[in-house]
Amino acid sequence: MRVTFCGAAGSVTGSCHLVEADGLRILLDCGLFQGQRDVEARNRAPFPFEPRGIDFVVLSHAHLDHAGLLPRLVREGFRGDVISTPPTAEIARVVLVDAAHIQTEEARYRARKARRRGEEAPPPLYDVGDALDSLDAFRRRVRYDEPVTLKRGVDVILHDAGHILGSACVEVRAEGKSLLYSGDLGNAHRPLVKSPSAPPHADLVLVESTYGNRRHRSLEESVAEMKTVAETVLGRGGNLLIPSFALERTQEVLYELFSLWRRGELPECRVFLDSPLAIATTRIFARYLDYFDADGREVFSRTPNPFSFPLLHYAQTTEESKEINALRQRNVIIAGSGMCTGGRILHHLRHNLWREDSGILFVGYQADGTLGRSIVDGARRVTLFGEETVVRAMVATVNGFSAHADQPALVEWLRQATPGEVFLVHGEAASLESLRKAIQSEIATQVHVATWLETVRL
Numbered sequence: 001m002r003v004t005f006c007g008a009a010g011s012v013t014g015s016c017h018l019v020e021a022d023g024l025r026i027l028l029d030c031g032l033f034q035g036q037r038d039v040e041a042r043n044r045a046p047f048p049f050e051p052r053g054i055d056f057v058v059l060s061h062a063h064l065d066h067a068g069l070l071p072r073l074v075r076e077g078f079r080g081d082v083i084s085t086p087p088t089a090e091i092a093r094v095v096l097v098d099a100a101h102i103q104t105e106e107a108r109y110r111a112r113k114a115r116r117r118g119e120e121a122p123p124p125l126y127d128v129g130d131a132l133d134s135l136d137a138f139r140r141r142v143r144y145d146e147p148v149t150l151k152r153g154v155d156v157i158l159h160d161a162g163h164i165l166g167s168a169c170v171e172v173r174a175e176g177k178s179l180l181y182s183g184d185l186g187n188a189h190r191p192l193v194k195s196p197s198a199p200p201h202a203d204l205v206l207v208e209s210t211y212g213n214r215r216h217r218s219l220e221e222s223v224a225e226m227k228t229v230a231e232t233v234l235g236r237g238g239n240l241l242i243p244s245f246a247l248e249r250t251q252e253v254l255y256e257l258f259s260l261w262r263r264g265e266l267p268e269c270r271v272f273l274d275s276p277l278a279i280a281t282t283r284i285f286a287r288y289l290d291y292f293d294a295d296g297r298e299v300f301s302r303t304p305n306p307f308s309f310p311l312l313h314y315a316q317t318t319e320e321s322k323e324i325n326a327l328r329q330r331n332v333i334i335a336g337s338g339m340c341t342g343g344r345i346l347h348h349l350r351h352n353l354w355r356e357d358s359g360i361l362f363v364g365y366q367a368d369g370t371l372g373r374s375i376v377d378g379a380r381r382v383t384l385f386g387e388e389t390v391v392r393a394m395v396a397t398v399n400g401f402s403a404h405a406d407q408p409a410l411v412e413w414l415r416q417a418t419p420g421e422v423f424l425v426h427g428e429a430a431s432l433e434s435l436r437k438a439i440q441s442e443i444a445t446q447v448h449v450a451t452w453l454e455t456v457r458l
């Protein structure tokens, strides 16, 4: 068996690893490169393998940096099966179609600008037709811990990664050896998804390193901070905006708001979920309660519950979203995008950033160069829809909602896998190096930072 690192090697996004075992060619993830323009340019580079020659894609979960290049892979000739859990297949359906819409809109915008310069812009990376074609490949939906035989002697097993709904670590057994790919690993004791399951022993482990140099603050501290911000902003009659990622983070925020409300600790307010994508993913969550931990199942099997309680309103259409603007007082508005790079949150920022009584609560990572990051960093003025807007609203950040394991959790997970050899993927340089040192000092194993297109045999 051998593995070649085709993405997320020395960087976070673009997860893709090619496993060759007993004549089969298996891709672990096929993710989009995300970030600055030069990083995103890699999405258009030729694949370092022949898409027609790939027999299977095993998808760890439905985040775009793990699944977002599937439509291009199918358009360029992949005809095999995608293997995933049932929730991953369903979430991929809405996420990939949404991504195709965004790609198409951005390509149109670039084309308009290019025409004015007398130039031509490239077509979208893929369109909705390509995304729909790729969904036909999701032919194998498997539950956790059920082995799938790809051919005699080559088996794949998905283990619960505890990162988002349906997320998996992937075990490949072939030629008398075993390889374990962590996908993205979550944290133990979260309100919705189960804790990551104990990993099996593996001869070679590929482990994510997103927060390989961090220790998270506890979720309890973050919820307490969220409560304080809500009391301050709603108490003085302002609106509280929560820019949020549509998948998992939004559902966790709803869970915490519901819990505060049920305990009588949320000031009088209305809560709006203003994002068609987040509404669609929330509906999928509600269909998979058997993937929740025991507490989550208990909470959601009742009415009211975090996805349906008297304060909560879903804004699906553009008109419903615009109507929120007329409501000046005591609204909690959850909208995308999570880093304020687009989406409906921009309209709400335009109506609230300049108001001293309003507030913005960031519950997720804000990448360099994004509008969210400049607000978090204390910008006094920002540009919205070409217009300068002063920042007078309260700005707060809570860091405990992370869906990624921190350094102690990553090391502990690896300790349980008793790996023969470890390769670190999915991390920036500082995280990779810090995690490598921590593993080396705490576990007696060989540990390396994976490099792009490097091939390892086992």
Ligand SMILES: [Zn+2]
Binding pocket: 061, 063, 066, 163, 184
């Ligand atoms: Zn992820």
